[in-house]
Every structure is written in structure tokens, then in C-alpha cells.
Amino acid sequence: MATYIVLYLLASSILQCGVTSAQDDHLSDDICFSEYSCNVGEDSNYFKAERDVLGLHHIGYDTAEVTIQNSLPNTMENSINVSLQSTECYQCKLLHIATIDARMNTTIKVDTAWPTEWLISSTSISKAHNCNNTVHFGENGRYTISIAFIDAQRSVANCTFTTPGRPQNANLPIYIAISVYVGIAVIYIILLQLKRSGLFTKLLSCLSVDRLVDSDLGTPTLNATEITINNSKATKKTRLRSLDTFRGIAICIMIFVNYGGGKYWFFLHSRWNGITVADLAFPWFVFIMGASIKLSQTAQYRRGESHGRIFLKILKRSIILFGIGLILQAGNDLAMYRVPGVLQRLAASYFVGATLQLLSLKPPNEARLRNKFYRLFADIFDYWYEWVLIILSMVAYCCVSYLVAADGCPKGYLGPGGDNLKDSSLSNCTGGVAGSIDRWLFTKNHIYQRPTCIILYNTSVPYDPEGALGTITSIFLTFLGIQASKIISTYHSPTSRLSRFLIWGVITGGLAAILCGVSKNDGWIPINKNLWSPSYVLASAGMAFILLAFCYFVIDVMNWWSGVPFFYAGMNSILIYIGHEILVTFAFPFSWKAIHDTHAEHLAMNLIGVSLWIVISMWLYYIEFFLKI
Ligand SMILES: *[C@@H]1O[C@H](CO)[C@@H](O)[C@H](O)[C@H]1NC(C)=O
Ligand SMILES: *[C@@H]1O[C@H](CO)[C@@H](O)[C@H](O)[C@H]1NC(C)=O
Ligand SMILES: *[C@@H]1O[C@H](CO)[C@@H](O)[C@H](O)[C@H]1NC(C)=O
Ligand SMILES: *[C@@H]1O[C@H](CO)[C@@H](O)[C@H](O)[C@H]1NC(C)=O
Numbered sequence: 001m002a003t004y005i006v007l008y009l010l011a012s013s014i015l016q017c018g019v020t021s022a023q024d025d026h027l028s029d030d031i032c033f034s035e036y037s038c039n040v041g042e043d044s045n046y047f048k049a050e051r052d053v054l055g056l057h058h059i060g061y062d063t064a065e066v067t068i069q070n071s072l073p074n075t076m077e078n079s080i081n082v083s084l085q086s087t088e089c090y091q092c093k094l095l096h097i098a099t100i101d102a103r104m105n106t107t108i109k110v111d112t113a114w115p116t117e118w119l120i121s122s123t124s125i126s127k128a129h130n131c132n133n134t135v136h137f138g139e140n141g142r143y144t145i146s147i148a149f150i151d152a153q154r155s156v157a158n159c160t161f162t163t164p165g166r167p168q169n170a171n172l173p174i175y176i177a178i179s180v181y182v183g184i185a186v187i188y189i190i191l192l193q194l195k196r197s198g199l200f201t202k203l204l205s206c207l208s209v210d211r212l213v214d215s216d217l218g219t220p221t222l223n224a225t226e227i228t229i230n231n232s233k234a235t236k237k238t239r240l241r242s243l244d245t246f247r248g249i250a251i252c253i254m255i256f257v258n259y260g261g262g263k264y265w266f267f268l269h270s271r272w273n274g275i276t277v278a279d280l281a282f283p284w285f286v287f288i289m290g291a292s293i294k295l296s297q298t299a300q301y302r303r304g305e306s307h308g309r310i311f312l313k314i315l316k317r318s319i320i321l322f323g324i325g326l327i328l329q330a331g332n333d334l335a336m337y338r339v340p341g342v343l344q345r346l347a348a349s350y351f352v353g354a355t356l357q358l359l360s361l362k363p364p365n366e367a368r369l370r371n372k373f374y375r376l377f378a379d380i381f382d383y384w385y386e387w388v389l390i391i392l393s394m395v396a397y398c399c400v401s402y403l404v405a406a407d408g409c410p411k412g413y414l415g416p417g418g419d420n421l422k423d424s425s426l427s428n429c430t431g432g433v434a435g436s437i438d439r440w441l442f443t444k445n446h447i448y449q450r451p452t453c454i455i456l457y458n459t460s461v462p463y464d465p466e467g468a469l470g471t472i473t474s475i476f477l478t479f480l481g482i483q484a485s486k487i488i489s490t491y492h493s494p495t496s497r498l499s500r501f502l503i504w505g506v507i508t509g510g511l512a513a514i515l516c517g518v519s520k521n522d523g524w525i526p527i528n529k530n531l532w533s534p535s536y537v538l539a540s541a542g543m544a545f546i547l548l549a550f551c552y553f554v555i556d557v558m559n560w561w562s563g564v565p566f567f568y569a570g571m572n573s574i575l576i577y578i579g580h581e582i583l584v585t586f587a588f589p590f591s592w593k594a595i596h597d598t599h600a601e602h603l604a605m606n607l608i609g610v611s612l613w614i615v616i617s618m619w620l621y622y623i624e625f626f627l628k629i
């Protein structure tokens with residue numbers, strides 16, 4: 001406990017030093033404008049400040065203050081209207097924020113995560129001369145916009161923009177955190193090298209005290225224990241550490257994001273279209289789950305287990321995963337019970353993916369493998385009917401998504417809906433058909449109530465990012481993960497494995513780029529985590545193949561890295577996922593109610609949370625406890 005407190009004080013004071021000042025607190029309760037970073041649903045700040053009608057519920061981060069001075073002459077028609085909108089809000093209208101009478105000032109808060117588009121108008125200023133601009137305000141900055149006439153006769157006004165309070169670099173805490181972790185890694189590597197070179201044992205043997213203690217307690221000499229450890233490791237060597245490390249990386253990102261990601265927009269989920277670091281964790285986890293399906297089935301098959309028995313195991317695991325997911329979401333309000341969820345989605349993808357794979361579980365066809373051309377593509381040819389099924393399911397997905405009109409929404413609309421859209425007829429169309437299916441299948445009260453778009457777009461319809469229709473594309477992703485394990489079990493040389501991982505990475509990544517037209521909102525199929533759109537699945541699979549190739553090369557081929565510390569997290573991923581879900585809100589050592597509410601504090605807190613789970617998984621590995629479902 002004492003170490004923990006010291007660690008926290010150290011980390012947060014290091015991180016704080018970049019980002020304090022400008023804390024003069026007379027920002028008062030003027031008018032707030034911003035977009036609240038609603039992530040997976042853990043943010044209790046959400047309910048804290050009901051007065052902030054426009055959703056700026058945080059004080060210390062992602063905000064700037066803008067004072068607007070109306071310096072027009074004091075007459076009735078000289079009052080001005082101020083409207084704003086975040087540029088992140090796609091196809092949104094400007095929101096009327098304030099009306100300021102002549103000779104008056106108003107201070108508003110604006111969001112600094114994305115640029116803000118603003119418009120200041122007045123009946124006495126001609127439309128062509130409205131003050132109208134897009135500005136990316138800086139964290140904790142203070143700005144002034146002053147409006148005065150240049151030529152009152154011709155209704156020409158002038159907006160002057162000044163910055164009396166310089167903004168801060170919001171990303172400074174990230175650089176500091178990276179330096180801290182790099183420092184820890186360097187120290188670890190140095191200690192490891194010292195240990196390997198035998199310097200430690202030499203040093204220890206110099207200290208006669210230690211020798212005395214050793215002989216007193218009758219412990220065996222260091223060398224003897226080391227030899228036995230090495231032996232037992234050598235026999236276990238068949239397991240691919242890169243797969244566990246990959247899984248560990250995915251689960252660590254997932255926990256970090258669920259804890260709040262330091263409240264940085266790029267460590268939180270996209271508001272609608274687009275992809276952030278946070279959006280990669282879950283698909284990578286699905287991918288790597290697929291990547292171990294084929295390997296474990298082959299192992300069971302070799303042990304002589306029948307297809308029926310393997311299927312029963314698949315069924316049992318899926319039901320248990322699904323059940324745990326339901327229980328984790330229980331809360332105490334059964335009328336608002338959320339049915340879909342992360343573990344439920346995992347369970348469904350696993351069940352379909354593994355069952356599909358089981359159908360083709362048979363010994364490799366040695367005769368055909370002798371054909372050179374066949375051998376080159378054996379990891380695909382052997383499973384052609386799976387491809388047929390998967391492609392059919394994707395065609396069905398696209399037909400439903402783009403050709404069905406539901407709930408009075410136009411066919412093919414897959415946007416976030418909401419009252420902030422220019423087109424008010426779309427306001428109840430959140431998520432298009434995918435949303436309609438869930439609201440009909442599970443009913444409105446039994447799906448996720450606070451989708452990531454809720455504040456930015458002012459959506460009033462619930463939408464579930466782990467809904468039913470997206471399960472089809474997540475099965476496709478599982479299938480791409482299974483492809484990785486087909487490669488591993490069909491080919492044994494590192495070169496043929498690595499080249500295939502990379503080729504798959506380039507093909508899936510390239511397809512994603514074509515589908516989304518290398519554009520956030522304007523392509524054929526934008527990348528979207530809320531919908532699990534095909535381009536999103538392909539993009540995350542592409543990155544997963546490349547990351548897997550990297551891990552495999554560095555860890556299993558070259559032995560440059562042992563996968564520490566992610567390897568440990570990957571060995572007990574489900575356990576630490578469940579653990580962090582249970583302790584997600586304000587369970588002290590892992591997270592707490594932010595005091596300064598700054599990026600620095602949130603980042604320190606969330607990184608400490610993840611680091612603690614890594615330490616716990618190391619300990620579990622040490623005592624050889626592995627949760628198997
Ligand atoms: C959101 O839309 C509702 C109407 O559905 C409106 O009353 C409310 O003021 C809007 N909130 C914001 C922040 O625009
Ligand atoms: C508005 O701001 C200006 C400059 O800061 C100040 O001189 C003026 O007194 C303010 N007016 C009001 C009504 O607060
Ligand atoms: C300013 O806003 C008010 C209320 O929304 C509206 O009645 C008025 O016409 C607006 N004036 C201008 C110049 O847009
Ligand atoms: C903002 O300014 C641009 C040109 O500077 C103009 O084309 C546009 O119509 C203006 N927008 C509004 C809402 O006045």
C-alpha cells in the first residue's frame with residue numbers, strides 16, 4: 001500500500017508539472033459548450049452537472065474559455081447571436097449559444113478536442129460580414145473575441161481575436177508517461193543483462209552474509225535452482241508466446257480505454273465514424289481469439305477427442321462467456337437490463353467461428369499437399385466452403401444495411417441521428433437498420449443507453465455498439481483471426497508464416513482503404529466502430545496481421561523480446577477483463593474520483609490502473625493460476 005501511494009504521488013506530480021497554472025476559478029457557470037467524452041459508460045461525471053445543458057461536464061481538461069465582447073453602440077438592434085458547433089459533428093447545424101446585448105460581455109466554455117466552427121451575427125451587421133470562422137482552441141486557453149463596427153452605415157463590423165491566456169500543450173502528460181515507461185524498460189533491460197552476465201551472483205557471493213544465511217537455512221545453491229528452471233522451460237517451448245503477447249497488448253489497451261484513456265479523445269472511442277486507438281482493442285481481441293481456435297482444435301483432435309466432444313466444449317465455453325457477460329452488466333435495475341455486450345459478442349463470434357472451423361477438422365491431405373501450387377495456397381483451398389459461407393454472410397449484411405429502410409428512415413442511412421443534424425428528419429435514425437433491429441429485438445430499454453455520439457449529436461434514441469447485426473462482421477473478423485491460425489498450423493517455417501501474415505495485412509488493410517475511400521465520412525463504407533462496418537473490421541484485421549507478424553518475428557523467431565509484460569496479461573486475459581469490469585468505478589487502487597480533473601491526473605490514474613492489472617497477472621502467472629473457461 002505504501003509503495004502504491006508513493007508511486008501515485010510520484011506519477012501524478014511528475015505528470016502534473018506540465019499542466020498546472022491557469023486554474024483561476026472564476027469561470028463561473030456561464031454558458032458551456034462542448035462535447036462530453038462519453039466512453040464505454042463508466043463516466044459518473046455524466047450525471048454530476050445537470051446545469052451544463054450543452055454537455056461540458058468536465059472542468060480541468062478539453063476546455064477553453066472564450067469571452068465575447070459586444071462593442072457595438074448601445075441600441076436594441078445591436079444585440080448579437082453566437083452559434084457554435086464542433087467540426088467533429090458531421091453534417092450538424094450550428095447551435096445557438098448566447099444572445100449578447102450591446103456593450104455586454106459573455107464568457108463561454110468551448111471544447112478543445114476538435115476545432116470549433118463559430119458564427120456571430122446581428123440584425124445590424126450585413127450577412128456577408130458575419131464573423132464566421134473555424135478555430136482549434138487550446139487546452140485551458142483564454143480567448144477574447146470583440147465585435148465592433150468599422151462602418152456602421154454599411155453594416156460592416158470587425159471581429160478581433162486575442163489570446164490573453166496562453167493555452168497549454170495537452171499532450172505533454174503523454175510524453176512524460178512514455179518517458180517514464182521507457183525508463184522502466186531500460187532499467188529492466190540493464191538488470192536483465194547484469195543477471196545474465198552473472199554479475200549478480202558474483203556480487204552476492206562476495207557478501208559473506210548472504211552465504212551464511214544461505215547455508216544456515218540450508219537452501220540449495222543458486223546455480224542448481226537455475227538449471228532446473230531452465231529445463232522445465234525448454235520442454236514447454238512449443239507454445240507461441242507471440243499469440244499470448246498480442247492478446248495481452250489488446251487486453252491492456254481495452255482496460256486502459258475502459259478506465260478512461262486519460263480522457264484524451266484519441267484514447268476514447270470515436271464519436272461516430274473514424275478510428276482511434278481505443279477502437280482497436282476489442283477487434284484485436286476478437287482476432288486473436290480466432291487465431292487460437294484452429295490451434296487448440298488441432299491439439300484436441302490429436303489427443304483423440306471426437307468432433308462431438310469438441311463441439312460440446314465450444315458450446316459450454318460460449319454459454320459461460322455469455323453468462324458472465326450478462327452478470328457483469330446486471331446492476332440492480334432489471335427493467336433496464338442491457339442484453340448485448342462485449343463478452344456476449346465474443347461468445348457469439350467464438351461459437352460460430354469455432355463451429356465453422358470444427359466442420360473442416362480433419363487430418364491434412366498429404367497427397368494433395370505434394371502438389372507445389374496446392375501447397376502454396378493450402379491454408380485457403382482446404383477451407384473453400386468456409387469462404388463461401390463467410391462471403392454469403394457478408395453479402396447478406398450489406399444487403400440488410402444498405403437496402404432495407406426501417407422506422408421511417410431512408411434506406412442506407414447509417415449515421416448517428418440526433419437533434420444536432422441539419423436534417424431533422426433523421427433525428428431518430430441512430431445507427432440506421434442496425435439500431436432499428438436492436439431496438440426491435442431487445443427493445444429500447446435492454447440495450448446500451450449512452451452511445452458515444454450521445455452528446456455531440458444530441459441523440460435521444462438508445463443504440464448498442466455490440467448489437468445483433470454487427471455480430472455478422474465480428475464473425476468475419478474471427479474468421480480472419482482463424483486464417484492466422486490456419487497459416488500457423490499449415491506452414492512451419494518462419495518465412496512462409498511471416499510473408500503470409502504480411503500479405504494478409506496488406507490485402508485487408510488495402511481493402512479497408514478502398515472501401516472507406518481514405519476518408520473519414522465520405523467513402524463508400526466509412527470506418528465505424530459503433531456499427532462494426534466491414535471497412536472497420538478489415539482495417540483492424542490489417543493492423544492485427546501486421547502486429548502479429550511483428551510480435552512473431554521479434555518474440556518467437558529472433559527471441560529479442562520475451563513479450564514481458566504483456567505476455568502475462570495475455571495468459572489470464574479473461575480473468576483480468578472480468579476483474580477490471582467488476583472494479584471499474586472508483587475502486588481505489590485502480591481508479592478514483594479525479595481531484596484536479598486534468599488530463600495529467602486521469603492519465604496517471606488510468607495508467608496506474610492498467611499497470612496494477614499487469615502486476616496482478618504477473619503474480620497469477622507466478623503462482624501458476626490460469627482461468628480457463
Ligand atoms: C437536445 O435535443 C432536445 C430536443 O430533443 C433539446 O430539448 C435539447 O435542448 C437539446 N440539447 C442540446 C444540448 O442541444
Ligand atoms: C467587457 O470587457 C471589457 C474588456 O475586458 C471591459 O473593459 C468591460 O468593462 C466589460 N464590460 C462588461 C459589461 O462587463
Ligand atoms: C438571434 O436569436 C434569436 C433567438 O434565437 C432570434 O429571434 C433572432 O432572430 C436572432 N437574430 C439573428 C440576427 O440571427
Ligand atoms: C461563413 O463565411 C464564408 C466565407 O467567408 C461564407 O461563404 C459562409 O456563407 C459564411 N457562413 C455563414 C453561416 O454565414
Ligand SMILES: *[C@@H]1O[C@H](CO)[C@@H](O)[C@H](O)[C@H]1NC(C)=O
Binds near residue numbers: 150158159160
Ligand atoms: C479591426 O479592429 C482592429 C482593432 O480594433 C484593428 O487593428 C483592425 O485594423 C481592424 N480591421 C479592419 C479590417 O478594419
Ligand SMILES: *[C@@H]1O[C@H](CO)[C@@H](O)[C@H](O)[C@H]1NC(C)=O
Binds near residue numbers: 424425428
Ligand atoms: C423522434 O421520436 C420522438 C419521440 O418518440 C418523437 O417525438 C419525434 O417526433 C420523432 N422525430 C422524428 C423526426 O420522427
